Amino acid sequence: MARIANAAALAAYRKQQRALRPAERKAIAVCAGTGCKAFGGLEVFEAFRAALDAHGLAKTWDLRATGCHGFCERGPLVLFFPEGRLYQRVKPEDVEEIVTRTLLGGEVLERLLYQDPVTGARHEKEHDIPFYRHQRRLVLAQNGQIDPTSLDDYLVLGGYGGLVKALGMDPAAVVAEVKRAGLRGRGGAGFPTGVKWEICRAAQADQRYVICNADEGDPGAFMDRSVIEGNPHLVLEGMLIGAYAIGASQGHVYIRQEYPLAVERLELALAQARALGLLGQDILGSGFSFDVHVSRGGGAFVCGEESAMIASLEGRRGVPRRRPPYPAAQGLHGKPTNINNVETWATVPIILEKGADWFAAIGTAGSKGTKIFSLVGKVNNTGLVEVPMGITLREIVEVIGGGIPGGKAFKAVQTGGPSGGCLPAEKLDVAVDFDSLVREGAMMGSGGMIVMDEDTCMVDVARYFLGFLKFESCGNCTSCRDGLEQLHALVTDIAEGRATSGTLDLLEELAETIRATSLCALGTTAVNPVQSTLRYFRHEYEAHIRDGRCPAKVCKALIHFSINDKCTGCTLCAKNCPQKCITGERKALHVIDQARCIKCGICRDVCKFAAVDVQ
Amino acid sequence: MGCRTCELACSFVHSRAGALGRPRIRIHAQGRGLEAGVIKDRYLQLTCLQCAEAACAKVCPTQALVRDETTRAIVLVAERCIGCGLCEAACPFGHMHFDRQIRLPLKCDLCGGSPACARFCPHHALEIRP
Amino acid sequence: MSIRLWIDDREVLAEPGERILEVAQRQGISIPTLCHHPALPVLGACRVCLVEVQQGKRREITTACNTLVQEGMRVATDTAEVRGHRAMNLELLRARAPEAPAVRELATQLGVARSRFRPPAQNPLPNCILCELCVRACAHLGHHALAAVGRGDKKRIGLPHNRPAEACVGCGSCLSVCPTRCILLKETATTRTIWGQTFELVRCKSCGAPVMTEAQRAHAIRTKQLPEDHDDTCELCKQSAASQRLASVVW
Numbered sequence: 001m002a003r004i005a006n007a008a009a010l011a012a013y014r015k016q017q018r019a020l021r022p023a024e025r026k027a028i029a030v031c032a033g034t035g036c037k038a039f040g041g042l043e044v045f046e047a048f049r050a051a052l053d054a055h056g057l058a059k060t061w062d063l064r065a066t067g068c069h070g071f072c073e074r075g076p077l078v079l080f081f082p083e084g085r086l087y088q089r090v091k092p093e094d095v096e097e098i099v100t101r102t103l104l105g106g107e108v109l110e111r112l113l114y115q116d117p118v119t120g121a122r123h124e125k126e127h128d129i130p131f132y133r134h135q136r137r138l139v140l141a142q143n144g145q146i147d148p149t150s151l152d153d154y155l156v157l158g159g160y161g162g163l164v165k166a167l168g169m170d171p172a173a174v175v176a177e178v179k180r181a182g183l184r185g186r187g188g189a190g191f192p193t194g195v196k197w198e199i200c201r202a203a204q205a206d207q208r209y210v211i212c213n214a215d216e217g218d219p220g221a222f223m224d225r226s227v228i229e230g231n232p233h234l235v236l237e238g239m240l241i242g243a244y245a246i247g248a249s250q251g252h253v254y255i256r257q258e259y260p261l262a263v264e265r266l267e268l269a270l271a272q273a274r275a276l277g278l279l280g281q282d283i284l285g286s287g288f289s290f291d292v293h294v295s296r297g298g299g300a301f302v303c304g305e306e307s308a309m310i311a312s313l314e315g316r317r318g319v320p321r322r323r324p325p326y327p328a329a330q331g332l333h334g335k336p337t338n339i340n341n342v343e344t345w346a347t348v349p350i351i352l353e354k355g356a357d358w359f360a361a362i363g364t365a366g367s368k369g370t371k372i373f374s375l376v377g378k379v380n381n382t383g384l385v386e387v388p389m390g391i392t393l394r395e396i397v398e399v400i401g402g403g404i405p406g407g408k409a410f411k412a413v414q415t416g417g418p419s420g421g422c423l424p425a426e427k428l429d430v431a432v433d434f435d436s437l438v439r440e441g442a443m444m445g446s447g448g449m450i451v452m453d454e455d456t457c458m459v460d461v462a463r464y465f466l467g468f469l470k471f472e473s474c475g476n477c478t479s480c481r482d483g484l485e486q487l488h489a490l491v492t493d494i495a496e497g498r499a500t501s502g503t504l505d506l507l508e509e510l511a512e513t514i515r516a517t518s519l520c521a522l523g524t525t526a527v528n529p530v531q532s533t534l535r536y537f538r539h540e541y542e543a544h545i546r547d548g549r550c551p552a553k554v555c556k557a558l559i560h561f562s563i564n565d566k567c568t569g570c571t572l573c574a575k576n577c578p579q580k581c582i583t584g585e586r587k588a589l590h591v592i593d594q595a596r597c598i599k600c601g602i603c604r605d606v607c608k609f610a611a612v613d614v615q
Numbered sequence: 616m617g618c619r620t621c622e623l624a625c626s627f628v629h630s631r632a633g634a635l636g637r638p639r640i641r642i643h644a645q646g647r648g649l650e651a652g653v654i655k656d657r658y659l660q661l662t663c664l665q666c667a668e669a670a671c672a673k674v675c676p677t678q679a680l681v682r683d684e685t686t687r688a689i690v691l692v693a694e695r696c697i698g699c700g701l702c703e704a705a706c707p708f709g710h711m712h713f714d715r716q717i718r719l720p721l722k723c724d725l726c727g728g729s730p731a732c733a734r735f736c737p738h739h740a741l742e743i744r745p
Numbered sequence: 746m747s748i749r750l751w752i753d754d755r756e757v758l759a760e761p762g763e764r765i766l767e768v769a770q771r772q773g774i775s776i777p778t779l780c781h782h783p784a785l786p787v788l789g790a791c792r793v794c795l796v797e798v799q800q801g802k803r804r805e806i807t808t809a810c811n812t813l814v815q816e817g818m819r820v821a822t823d824t825a826e827v828r829g830h831r832a833m834n835l836e837l838l839r840a841r842a843p844e845a846p847a848v849r850e851l852a853t854q855l856g857v858a859r860s861r862f863r864p865p866a867q868n869p870l871p872n873c874i875l876c877e878l879c880v881r882a883c884a885h886l887g888h889h890a891l892a893a894v895g896r897g898d899k900k901r902i903g904l905p906h907n908r909p910a911e912a913c914v915g916c917g918s919c920l921s922v923c924p925t926r927c928i929l930l931k932e933t934a935t936t937r938t939i940w941g942q943t944f945e946l947v948r949c950k951s952c953g954a955p956v957m958t959e960a961q962r963a964h965a966i967r968t969k970q971l972p973e974d975h976d977d978t979c980e981l982c983k984q985s986a987a988s989q990r991l992a993s994v995v996w
Contacts, residue, residue: 300896317893322789322811475875475893475900478792479830482837485898486862506861513833516806516826517792643988648996657996659988674970676886677784695784697882698921701970704957709983715932718921 003277006285007164010155017152026061027081029144033068033226034261035383036075040092041065044076047095055099064147067230068222070140070384071131074114079126079144086126087112117380117402131381134400136362136388138370139346143230148265151272154233160278162349166241167286174245175201178348181356182368187213187304187341188416188445189521190367190434193348196338200328201246203336208248211332211339212239212292213309214255214262217301218417219468221448223372224342226384228255228262231346232269236292238345240278241352243290246338251292254309258299266294301418301472304446305520306339308474319474320520341446343372363389367433371447373415378453380405387432394428397451408453411552412536416445418465418472419525421532422458441532443525457554458537459544463491465529473522480523483514487530496557499545508534553614556599563590563603566611573603573612617642617658621732621741628731629721637712639663639723640732660741662732663710663723665689671702671711671722680722688725696720750818759814766794766809769822776809776822777831777851779838779924780876785885787811790876792834793851797821806830828855836860842872845925869901872927877902879919879928887968888912891919891940904940914960915944949979951986 004010030036030045045065052058062081069077074088080102087098090112101107113122114129123129126144146153154160166174179194200208212235216224228235239251255263270292273279281289295313302308303318310332312318331337347369351359360368367389373396376382380402387396393413397403404410412422415432421442423430430436434444452461470484477483490507493499511527518524534541543549550558563573569587574580581597584590592603604612622638629636640662648657665682669689672680679695680702682688702720703713712721723730733741747758752769759768764787769776780791789811796809799819806827809820821827835852840862842848852858875893879902883891890913894903904910915937920928931938935946937958944958956962956979965971978986 302896319893322787322808324813469897471897471899473897475896475898476788476790478790478834478837478874481875481898481900482841482862482865483834485865486837486840489863510833513830517795517808517830517834519789519792519808641984643985645988645992645996657992659991659995661984661988661991674965676970679784694782696921697782697784697885697918699882699886699916699918700957700961701965703980704962704965704971704975706980707976707983708987709978709980709985712980718917 004284010160010164010284014155017156021062021156024082027064028061029064029066029079029081031069031075031077032065033229034222035068035072036077039075041076043092044078044090044095047092051095051099057103061103066146067143067148068226068384069144071381072383073381084125084127086114086129088114130402131400134395135386136370137386138350139227139343139372140384140386146231148230148232149268151233151276158353159233160237162352163237163240164284165352166244167284167288171245171247174241177356178351181351181359183344183347183351184367184434185341186343186371186446188443190444193340193344196328197242197246200336200338203329205336207335208246209332209335209337210239210243210246210248210251211309211337212251212253212345213304213339213341214253215297215304215309216256216446217304218446218448220376220450221374221417221446223374223384223447225259225262227342227346229265232265234346234349235342236269236273238348239292240290241348242338242340242345244288248338249289251290252313253292253294254297254313255294256299257296263294263296302474302522305522309339310337319476322519364431364433366435373447373449375401375449377451378404378408379451389433390431392429392431393423396432396449397428401451404453408455411454411456412452412458414450414452416443417448418468419522419528420445420448421528422461422536424536441535443528455552457550457552458533458540459491459495460554462529462533463488463495466491469526477518477523479514480518480526483510484526486510487514491530494541494544495555497548503545504541559599559614560594561592561597561599561603562613562615563592564611564613565589566609568609572606576602576606578602617644617656618737620735620737621660624731624735628726637721639721664708670705670707674701674705686725686728690724691720691722693719748814748816750814750820752820753822763814764810765796765812765814765820768814769809774822778810779847779851779874780878781810782878782922785878785881788877788881791874793831795827795831797824797827831855832857837862838874840864841868842874842925845872845927847924848874865898867899870927872925873902874925875900875902876924878922878924882918882922886916886918888914909942913940913942914964915939915942915958916961947977949982950977951982952979954979
């Protein structure tokens with residue numbers, strides 16, 4: 001591939017590529033995102049390749065392994081173009097039948113279609129499935145269509161069109177466009193992106209940097225990973241536009257070492273862009289020069305904080321520093337630096353391509369556009385969802401997420417990652433935007449969304465997140481390092497029945513000091529899990545302390561298992577007990593030795609007669 | 616005379632927590648000798664020379680030894696000292712002593728302009744001249 | 746151009762780049778600190794020098810040591826809220842360093858008679874408050890032998906990779922700046938042991954008294970802090986030598 005000299009040459013190249021694959025051309029997109037891969041997506045892909053070859057269809061059908069389609073719960077997913085038919089839970093054994101009956105016979109295989117668990121209706125087209133129908137996919141729009149290892153795929157769908165547009169504008173006008181779009185940082189804090197760019201651009205310097213924050217550290221979050229794995233050029237294009245607007249000639253992507261596929265895709269995308277002249281000197285003849293370096297982080301959660309990230313990039317210990325001075329004034333190597341999250345960068349080309357007004361029409365007054373969430377936990381449709389700002393939590397959980405599995409009752413939804421807040425059922429109609437969530441004691445965060453059902457103990461939830469955060473604190477501030485450890489110890493006391501009447505007061509007093517006096521956002525938000533659960537589920541804490549009872553029957557120190565008279569003496573529980581502490585004759589009532597029971601709950605799970613009680 | 620009142624006075628004014636400080640001035644006996652026809656004990660008093668180009672101040676990594684503009688003495692700004700002990704090694708005359716207990720150097724500070732050694736000398740053998 | 750701000754309702758002028766703590770101290774306003782050292786880079790670790798800062802509509806509790814002064818800033822150093830948070834952080838430190846006099850005294854001053862918390866689970870260096878003054882002093886001297894290791898509740902101070910560090914010269918500055926004096930330093934007539942490493946001492950060539958470690962002398966000579974022909978005598982022997990030289994001139 002030769003270097004492309006200017007915008008006209010790029011347009012010509014794009015046209016040539018489009019001619020090779022017209023929109024009506026038939027294609028099979030097998031999801032090769034991390035979730036589908038785990039379900040065997042790559043085997044399905046290989047099976048398709050073999051079957052297409054065997055049937056001589058390799059020339060009529062395009063076969064692509066794509067990035068994450070989002071509906072991880074139903075993987076492996078296979079999407080057929082141009083009609084948009086979706087087969088789910090596809091196994092390699094299904095492929096031969098799909099090729100003969102669907103591709104050749106034009107028949108729809110009912111059993112591979114998505115079935116609505118409530119209505120029982122089957123949906124043939126992807127966009128008819130409630131999980132997709134209520135989403136608004138901008139950033140993820142192309143994930144199901146393009147092969148992430150192909151720059152041509154990206155170009156055919158209009159890729160780098162935003163860059164071409166930006167290069168034709170004055171850099172200040174690009175900043176103004178992003179400002180007008182009302183884009184706010186997707187990393188969690190929600191700072192207006194255009195304003196951030198403007199400040200960095202205004203700083204006097206001989207060198208400026210842009211950084212892409214791909215240090216996605218929230219447990220259960222995989223938005224950024226999926227965007228980079230599925231559409232790396234979109235992120236790169238965003239960085240190019242930002243660098244042009246700000247006047248930066250060097251970019252860095254700080255990405256987790258634990259994301260090897262994303263790193264590989266990104267490195268490949270960079271090499272492709274360099275070869276085509278979309279990175280390097282005098283990009284598209286505009287005089288603008290820019291390149292990107294990928295740096296891998298060692299997996300410290302705190303390195304997602306921008307000043308810690310800069311320290312890490314400079315080869316120092318990843319510890320946040322006091323701001324101001326902000327990175328926009330003094331960042332990497334002391335130079336003005338603009339840091340945006342993966343999703344923010346990926347949104348930029350869309351704004352340039354479609355215009356600020358089009359973008360600003362989506363969302364609410366204060367929060368524009370869409371936001372990707374990784375919807376996980378006790379919800380039917382786990383996966384990656386992109387929704388317009390202002391959608392209610394209820395729509396996400398009940399409609400897109402399909403409600404709670406097993407007929408259980410919804411209890412809480414936690415947004416904003418480990419330092420987010422837990423909102424109860426009565427807050428389900430809260431609009432999902434930056435300001436509303438903060439008002440309710442939660443936060444947008446980078447997009448983790450964990451659904452909890454009635455079997456979840458909120459004290460246990462708080463303890464879990466505190467355990468994560470006390471481990472991931474950089475350890476600099478007394479309040480965060482020692483405070484979180486002590487807070488965790490206090491919550492553990494409550495969960496294990498050691499708490500006294502004064503514990504809750506001390507807990508609240510300590511939480512407030514941690515929030516008020518820690519240096520960075522890790523510390524100041526780390527108490528959210530405790531403060532929000534205290535705000536909405538105080539009665540659960542009180543039940544643990546006052547009555548020595550865990551209402552959700554989770555906290556092991558406060559529960560015990562016993563066998564009731566429904567027991568038929570089938571011996572299944574005794575056979576499965578890891579402690580071998582269940583005794584009883586065949587066809588006679590069994591008994592659990594409380595002294596040796598470790599409360600693992602296996603007896604309850606294996607019992608077919610609901611004969612195991614938890615008190 | 617060798618009464619060492621100056622050493623005592625110095626120790627006294629540099630007391631710390633009720634304990635006498637280590638004197639920054641010392642009397643060194645130099646045997647006996649003939650002076651104006653009389654055999655006398657010979658003594659020399661030695662204390663910091665407040666050198667123009669003070670080795671102690673020059674070696675200090677934190678600029679904790681600075682010249683007091685009024686007294687012209689090199690004085691320790693204890694808050695800036697990180698207790699590395701280099702000043703003790705650097706002084707060619709032995710007038711810096713690094714105290715291993717308090718981990719700070721001890722040096723003559725001219726008592727802020729009115730040195731106790733001179734004030735208390737019963738023989739007026741010490742005086743301070745600009 | 747000077748910056749005008751108010752500290753405890755007192756109008757104060759400061760220079761750009763100055764921090765609240767130094768400006769307040771210049772005004773004679775005392776703010777308690779544990780991890781601050783005027784000659785070393787600021788870290789903001791102990792969270793004791795808290796003040797309330799009002800800047801425009803933004804009001805926050807923050808640390809005076811590392812907060813840059815800004816035009817129109819209003820700082821309050823002694824509000825009930827500030828005292829409460831200082832006391833809580835001291836209470837946390839008191840659980841970590843129960844025997845450190847500096848912590849105990851400051852805690853008592855701030856009304857923390859005892860700590861309601863248990864000692865932290867991981868505390869390999871008893872009474873260390875992890876303020877990193879030792880690390881900063883060591884780096885300032887150019888040795889970089891000490892480091893904060895690990896993170897979160899497992900953070901500790903030590904030699905990198907927990908292995909003997911060639912960079913350490915055994916100078917003991919780490920102990921000198923340690924507010925809790927928790928670093929172990931043992932000296933015999935001929936050796937000094939610190940951070941588990943034993944150093945040979947240079948001994949006075951006249952009287953044999955220990956002077957400094959061989960490694961510190963070598964480092965100081967290499968970095969030209971001391972002359973190549975540095976005289977290995979203790980300070981008293983240096984004085985004696987000087988007095989003899991003087992005597993030979995006078996008499």
